[in-house]
Amino acid sequence: MPESEQESAPGGIDTTKPSVSRVYDYMLGGKDNYEIDRQVAAAVLKIAPDAPQAAQANREFLRRTVRHLAAEAGIRQFLDIGSGLPTQGNVHEIAQSVSPGAHVVYVDHDPIVLVHGRALLAVDETTTIVNADVRDPDAIIGDPKTRALIDFEEPVGLLMFGILHHLADDENPGSVLGRLVEPLASGSHVVISHFHNPGEALPEVSEQAYTAERLFNEHLGTGRWRTREQILAYFDGLELVEPGLVPLPEWRADSADHATPGITYHTFVGGVGRKP
Numbered sequence: 001m002p003e004s005e006q007e008s009a010p011g012g013i014d015t016t017k018p019s020v021s022r023v024y025d026y027m028l029g030g031k032d033n034y035e036i037d038r039q040v041a042a043a044v045l046k047i048a049p050d051a052p053q054a055a056q057a058n059r060e061f062l063r064r065t066v067r068h069l070a071a072e073a074g075i076r077q078f079l080d081i082g083s084g085l086p087t088q089g090n091v092h093e094i095a096q097s098v099s100p101g102a103h104v105v106y107v108d109h110d111p112i113v114l115v116h117g118r119a120l121l122a123v124d125e126t127t128t129i130v131n132a133d134v135r136d137p138d139a140i141i142g143d144p145k146t147r148a149l150i151d152f153e154e155p156v157g158l159l160m161f162g163i164l165h166h167l168a169d170d171e172n173p174g175s176v177l178g179r180l181v182e183p184l185a186s187g188s189h190v191v192i193s194h195f196h197n198p199g200e201a202l203p204e205v206s207e208q209a210y211t212a213e214r215l216f217n218e219h220l221g222t223g224r225w226r227t228r229e230q231i232l233a234y235f236d237g238l239e240l241v242e243p244g245l246v247p248l249p250e251w252r253a254d255s256a257d258h259a260t261p262g263i264t265y266h267t268f269v270g271g272v273g274r275k276p
């Protein structure tokens with residue numbers, strides 16, 4: 001790592017270890033990443049050259065689903081877990097373009113996200129960023145900043161983009177999600193995007209998913225490519241909104257989409273569930 005990078009990094013940010021949010025930022029063409037993150041990204045790009053398109057497809061899925069929640073489902077408050085570094089088209093910008101004054105609570109545990117988030121995401125009294133770990137859902141729900149912006153008597157948009165696959169099986173992602181959904185009012189919506197291993201249906205893609213999983217865990221200590229059944233189980237107790245759980249570019253694509261099917265097309269899926 002160039003010495004100047006550590007010197008220029010905001011306090012609390014360790015530039016000797018790669019971070020999920022910074023590698024993802026690099027894939028999206030962002031500038032908030034360091035040499036150590038770019039080395040991991042280079043290794044990922046060797047096995048999945050279209051990883052940047054997958055990251056882009058995830059952001060486009062985010063744009064379409066948040067618009068859907070704000071415009072069609074009448075949601076005016078959003079809880080965005082594992083929100084990541086600010087980028088083009090942040091949740092509050094999308095939600096407020098449809099529903100001015102919509103409230104957004106961003107949640108992340110990475111110091112760099114908190115530093116940049118405080119500057120660019122927590123922009124006025126309608127948005128805030130909470131420093132919390134998704135593995136402690138009660139801390140998120142009970143945080144005074146969450147309580148100040150989210151009225152749990154009204155429907156909430158619970159956004160779980162690219163986060164549940166960063167929980168290992170023994171960290172019980174299903175019950176973590178359940179604890180977050182439990183206090184939500186009827187009519188709330190849950191959006192999930194998740195790394196997917198298609199198994200025997202697509203053997204070559206499945207092999208690539210296993211390779212990516214090994215690589216992520218070696219460098220970042222996290223990353224699970226789950227089966228369709230495992231991901232569908234997250235929607236238990238919710239009504240799955242059409243078109244169901246699909247590759248991200250297939251969820252109500254519109255004319256503003258750029259995604260092109262590539263290697264990662266079937267390894268990143270998403271869906272929306274409505275709490276009855």
Ligand SMILES: C[S@@+](CC[C@H](N)C(=O)[O-])C[C@H]1O[C@@H](n2cnc3c(N)ncnc32)[C@H](O)[C@@H]1O
Pocket residue numbers: 020021024058059062081082083084085107108109110113132133134135160161162163166
């Ligand atoms: C791949 S990024 C996704 C960013 C954004 N949600 C999106 O989909 O574009 C995953 C984010 O989850 C955060 N994250 C990972 N594990 C977490 C945890 N246990 N608690 C809170 N945030 C976590 C990372 O810091 C990172 O910012």
